[in-house]
Amino acid sequence: MFTHLRVASGYSFQYGASHPSALVAEAVNHGMDALAITDRGGLYGAVRFAKACLQAGISPIVGVDLAVRPDGWLDRRRPTAARGGQLRDERLPRAVVLATSRAGWGTLCQLITAAQEAGQRVEPVVTREVIAQHCAGHDVVVLLGADSQAGGLLVDGLPAEAAAEVRKWRTELGSGLFLAATNHQTGGRGVASAHQAAGLIRLGDEVGVPVALTNMVRMARREQAATVDVLDAARRLVPLDVRNIDRRNAEGHLKDSAAMALAAGEASLLAGRPDASALLAATRGLAERCMLDPIGDIGLGEIRLPEFETLGTTPDEAPAVLRARCEAGLNERYGTPDRKALDRLDDELTVIGKLGFESYFLTVGDVVGLIRGMGVRCAARGSGAGSLVNYALGVSGVDPMRYGLIMERFLSPLRVALPDIDLDVESARRTEVYDRILATFGEQRVACVAMIETYRVRHAVRDVGAALSLPPVEIDAMAKAFPHIRARDARAALRDLPELRAAGLGEERLDVLFSLVESLDGLPRHIALHPCGVLLSDSSLGQRTPLEQSFGGYPMSQFDKDDVEDLGFLKLDVLGIRMQSAMAHALAEIERTDGPAPDIDALAPFDDPEVYDMIAHRQTLGCFQIESPGQRELVGKFGPENFHDIIVDISLFRPGPVKSDMVTPFLEARQGWAEPEYLHPSLVPALEQTCGVVVFHEQIIQIISIVTGCSLAQGDEVRRALGDKEGQAKVKEWFIPKAVANGYPESLCEEIWFILESFASFGFCKAHAAAFALPTYQSAWLKRHHPAHFLAGILTHDPGMYPKRLLLEEARRMGIAILGLDVNRSTQEYRAEPLPVEADDEEAEEAVRLPEHLAMGGPSREHPGSEDGLPQVEGWGIRLSLADVKGISEEEMRQVVDAAPYQSLTDFWARANVSEPVVERLILAGAFDALYGIGRRAPVQRRTQVTRRDLLLALADLHRERRADSRVGALQGAFSFGAEEAEATSDVVPTGLVEMDDEQRLKAELEILGLDASHHIMERHLPLLRALGATSSRFLLQRRNRDEVLVAGVKVATQTPPVRSGRRVIFLTLDDSTGPVDTTFFEDVQGPYAATVFSSWMLLVRGLIRRTGPRGISIRATGAWDLGTLDAAWRSALDQGATEAEAIAAVVAILDEVPAGYSLVGEWKPTRVEPTAGEERAAQSRRNPPADEPAPIPADGEEPPPDPQNHTRAGGMGRRRVLVHASGFKQSPYSDIKPAGTGAADAPRKLWHSSPGSSGR
Secondary structure (H helix, E strand, O other): OOOOOOEOOOOOOOOOOOOHHHHHHHHHHOOOOEEEEEEEOOOOOHHHHHHHHHHHOOEEEEEEEEEEOOOOOOOOOOOOOOOOOOOOOOOOOEEEEEEOOHHHHHHHHHHHHHHHHHOOOOOOEEOHHHHHHHHOOOOEEEEEOOOOHHHHHHHOOOHHHHHHHHHHHHHHHHHHEEEEEEOOOEOOOOOOEHHHHHHHHHHHHHHOOOEEEEOOEOEOOHHHHHHHHHHHHHHHOOOOOOOOOOOOOOOOEOOOHHHHHHHHHHHHHHOOOOOOHHHHHHHHHHHHHHOOOOOOOOOOOOOEOOOHHHHOOOOOOHHHHHHHHHHHHHHHHHOOOOHHHHHHHHHHHHHHHHHOOHHHHHHHHHHHHHHHHOOOOEEEEOHHHHOHHHHHOOOOOOOOOOOOOOOOOOOOOOOOOOOOOEEEEEHHHHHHHHHHHHHHHOOOOEEEEEEEEEOEHHHHHHHHHHHOOOOHHHHHHHHHHOOOOEHHHHHHHHHHOHHHHHOOOOOHHHHHHHHHHHHOOOOEEEEEEEEEEEEEOOOOHHHHOOEEEOOOOOEEEOOOHHHHHHOOEEEEEEEEEHHHHHHHHHHHHHHHHHOOOOOHHHOOOOOOHHHHHHHHOOOOOOOOOOOOHHHHHHHHHHOOOOHHHHHHHHHHOOHHHHHOOOHHHHHHHHOOOOOOOOOOHHHHHHHHHHOOOOOEHHHHHHHHHHHHOOOHHHHHHHHHHOOOHHHHHHHHHHHHHHHHHOOOOHHHHHHHHHHHHHHOOOOEOHHHHHHHHHHHHHHHHHHHHOHHHHHHHHHHHOOOOOOHHHHHHHHHHOOOEEEOOOOOOOOOOOEEEEOOOOOOOHHHHHHHOOOOOOOOOOOOOOOOOOOOOOOOOOOEEEEOOHHHOOOOOHHHHHHHHHHOOOOOHHHHHHHOOOOHHHHHHHHHOOOOHHHHOOOOOOOOOOOOOOOHHHHHHHHHHHHHHHHHHHHHHHHHHHHOOOOOOOOOOOOOOOOOOOOOOHHHHHHHHHHHOOOOOOOOHHHHHHHHHHHHOOOOHHHHHHOOOOOEEEEEEEEEEEEOOOOOOOOOOEEEEEEOOOOEEEEEEOHHHHHHHHHHHHHOOEEEEEEEEEEOOOOOEEEEEEEEEEHHHHHHHHHHHHHOOOOHHHHHHHHHHHHHOOOOOOOOOOOOOOOOOOOOHHHHHOHHHHHOOOOOOOOOOOOOOOOOOOOHHHOOOOOOOOOOOOEEOOOOOEEOOOOOOOOOOOOOOOOOOOOOEEOOOOOOO
């Protein structure tokens, strides 16, 4: 039986073409009992590989493939990288190091760490001396193969030099050295040819070094050869060419034993051996020597925690120390805790003691103490909120006793695995937290967790397109056209998504490109620092994981979050949450401007009625977790009245509850439209808080415990088993007999089982929702009572899913003035400022005057921000931040703030030391208006009035003079002309140039700040919208159900959330200056309009009103048009002399135009529901409704075909595919798979948010 000893998986970044699991599966198909993984540069895929081997029942062999720089190495001349920069791959000789034991695994980790420290990130380089230093006399074996220096010397016809090189290695390593011959059956005498393999065999026999056979595997199957070529080109940043790829044929795949025996026989005969038996026997012997135990050698399932001594205690004292800290915390929380709390504390501490996790909880408690000691906001998230121990230690801020949270969902005595506690800290200070943890516990115990970035469709299109030498502009356009989906879905997306077909991406000439794109799916592309993961261990950390430096200089494990959990490290997720930074900024602003800041961590019992009134009125923009379109609709229907309601609301608005239709029955029971159903009185305690509807995982656990009589811990294990079909079958065999034996009728047991089967994998953890509910309430409380300071915080740290311009509009609606840029007052952050009260203060008058909002669809109001539930503010403004100025650097902002105040532009130019383009942008954005008294353009301008155009001329003079001064200074330095100084430029002189008008100012603001700060961009389109009869957000609640309306606005967000039907649904949010407008595009509408929705940024949408409660409203869209195109058609008609009626008719003709290639569809029929007796009596009249009776309304999340009478176009979605998870969950492959919100790495310059499932830019 042959064993492959040199195999590169996809975790050899942009080198191997197969996942470790695919390689293991192929080895099993070939009947092999062992397989090696020898990825380049590290052990990135080793844990996954070991798990796959353990599951498949074969032995893992683990090693690393390292580049070795020989003495006096001179790189051969190579073509320049296609994208510029230094050469990406020097093609150095290589060596492979295999571990033979647990100690060998530790040696590998230490060797790789040393190599990473000495070389470049991801592609470390070592020397023979470094390998010898770590490997000589240790439990490892070093292989020198076809691509080693010795192999290269043989190819060059220098066998004597090759022998000398091998002897040097043997001197250093002794019996730990092997040669590795590879025969890819290529012609000639090149690398991996039969002749080179024979040469290595002869060389081994000559110098007395054993020789093994390898195949230098890069792919599981021969058909992946083209993928390997693309990876070579992408790694080297060069086009596909025979000179730029490594392979000469497709033999580098995972061959079976017979094929390898054939290759061995050919090489052996050429080497002068009678047959291949000795070569194959040596290979097998080495394989057996290197086989590892995934548990005993690699350490899967072990638990390593920081030593008790680092926590200031001992193993014997730790239980008492933990108990003492918990009791002190309970006394602080409860005053005098009651018997129930003390008993629960005893129970939890008993479980912790049995599992030996005292060190875990003490460590987490110490970390939280460190963070809060730094003055950084910190809150727990996740199921850890269900632990009273965490509450007592101050880790969690939610009382688990008060809100019915259970520990078993977090930590179970039946599950010997470290629990998971996530800590939310201020994103702006996350790195400070990392630094403090490293300084406290030491680098020998702490490292950050890695994150393996894999190929998705956009990355794959870019790399394949570059390899195929497509024009860069075309590659960029193609990549940006796709939503953020799997690469394997590229061609399916071309069939399914009309906006991609409209872009011409379905052309046959691109078929090869997209087939290669799909072949890259999921392959690791590069390694990055995980945004939150920190692992803590004992001092053996360096022997259990290789370490390398992250881009920011932090020590980072080569394993991702799943790997470190499998290896038993304490993984602490320290998440940088921008909402925490926003709230910290708001509190600092309150203290700066208005006295002592409130303690928002002491708001319990969270019962402020004004806060709940604001939430119930859907005024939640900026509030944590409840600001999305769907959430605003849900809270409008739900009307939360207390903290538990917020917990329920957060739990309901998750893909699982939405998918399994928990929302509708809950709301019907909650609003009194239906009686709660409990199936059995014994289930009332578990379900009464959610009106008989299963919402939480904890309720599933409690139901199982009540019905079967098992413990809560056993109930959680059963719940976990319900996650897939196989587990459900096993659980049912156990559940039904247990429930019957416990006195429940078998028919009732079947009904209860149906609930468990339906909802177990769809519910949400109540403790997790409770942890989320805390910052939700805190953010809502700040918005209600300190709105200016709160909005300054969220504008500074941008935590939500909406662009800043919408939040500025929210501020205007609350009566908060938007104060423009000012070089003397603006800083790096948004700031709340009290407005001056002096009557003669011109700036105060300018600040208080709100932009004019002429709402369509109803009479204008003097104060457009007076909607119910939205707080109204007097006397406050928000000053814009310098950080929004395009191109300004952190250093320039610091210099501007430090040198303030300024007396003039000349003074600013002399002292601020800011580049000329940035000063020009500051002028255009109005940062000098206050200095020179510049206001909005007046019909008649004073001759002495300085304008922004005058400032631009003065800046040009200043810049020209500085350049002249620099030339004079250079001449003075060269020829010593003396110390004469150039005469200072006089300050700005009015030239009579007219001031920029409102349109020009707005254009400058959008370009420079990404904001329409001076007035709303929609004001320009209001005449057209009034003529069309469009309805504004403010007046939508006055419209009746099923009214057809036109709405318009600036796009602020697109989302594609998962829904119950498994189809793609697009949520589009517009801002029309009176508030957000939420519209929904089902698949029947997306054909002709999806491209417009994704590519346009100002839209007119036609749709039907859907009322879902007194304050719940949404619009089911039936069409969408680019507002700029319609406005241009309208103005063009007017310019050509048409009357207003004729101009509007031209626009209406565009709206009524039937999109080419789309047709009407049939009548929609709602989902069949068995009628009651009363409903049956009315059935006949419903079968033949009167002509004027409206069509039935679809249920929440249900997609109807369009109504032919409303000109909705059908089709366009091609062959629709649905992903079905193991639990039965159906999901569109184009739905969002992560929370809405602009990622931390995304620049905020774009004026709208696009979710991961959104196509286009």
